[in-house]
Amino acid sequence: MPKATQIAAGKKVPEFSATTTDGGTWRLRDAKGSKVVLFFYPKDMTSGCTVEAQQFRDLQSAFRKAGTLVIGVSRDSCASHQKFKTKENLNYELLSDADEALCKLFDVIKEKNMYGKKVMGIARSTFLLDGEGKLAQEWRKVKADGHAAEVLVAAKAL
Numbered sequence: 001m002p003k004a005t006q007i008a009a010g011k012k013v014p015e016f017s018a019t020t021t022d023g024g025t026w027r028l029r030d031a032k033g034s035k036v037v038l039f040f041y042p043k044d045m046t047s048g049c050t051v052e053a054q055q056f057r058d059l060q061s062a063f064r065k066a067g068t069l070v071i072g073v074s075r076d077s078c079a080s081h082q083k084f085k086t087k088e089n090l091n092y093e094l095l096s097d098a099d100e101a102l103c104k105l106f107d108v109i110k111e112k113n114m115y116g117k118k119v120m121g122i123a124r125s126t127f128l129l130d131g132e133g134k135l136a137q138e139w140r141k142v143k144a145d146g147h148a149a150e151v152l153v154a155a156k157a158l
Contacts, residue, residue, distance in 0.1 A: 007107075016101070020095060041073070044080045045083070072095070074096075
């Protein structure tokens with residue numbers, strides 16, 4: 001297994017691209033000048049992920065006012081993302097990271113215990129990038145409820 005890349009606070013995040021819900025491509029360089037929230041979540045349409053996604057949705061206008069793009073990332077397919085986005089009326093982009101390239105870049109794949117069985121999965125994590133593409137802040141082992149509001153405070157302060 002290739003070694004995960006650690007992105008350090010204050011350092012520029014390497015250029016990346018990923019597939020969007022509609023099958024297009026989202027590139028970090030396209031967000032230049034905007035702050036970016038990348039929130040990694042385990043799975044579409046699960047309880048904790050739905051709560052987190054809804055709270056980012058509900059705060060979307062405040063994030064926009066703060067000059068911040070919100071982007072959700074999971075290993076789910078574009079088709080799964082589209083269903084999730086439609087069902088929950090999500091007003092921001094979801095990226096499909098089926099090959100785990102972004103997950104590895106941000107080192108969010110961790111061993112988890114699911115019903116007594118050890119599995120590798122996404123550890124709920126969020127990264128705030130400044131307008132230059134540098135990592136400003138990160139949150140790991142996130143609790144879904146209330147997290148979006150905490151990220152918004154940090155984005156406004158940046």
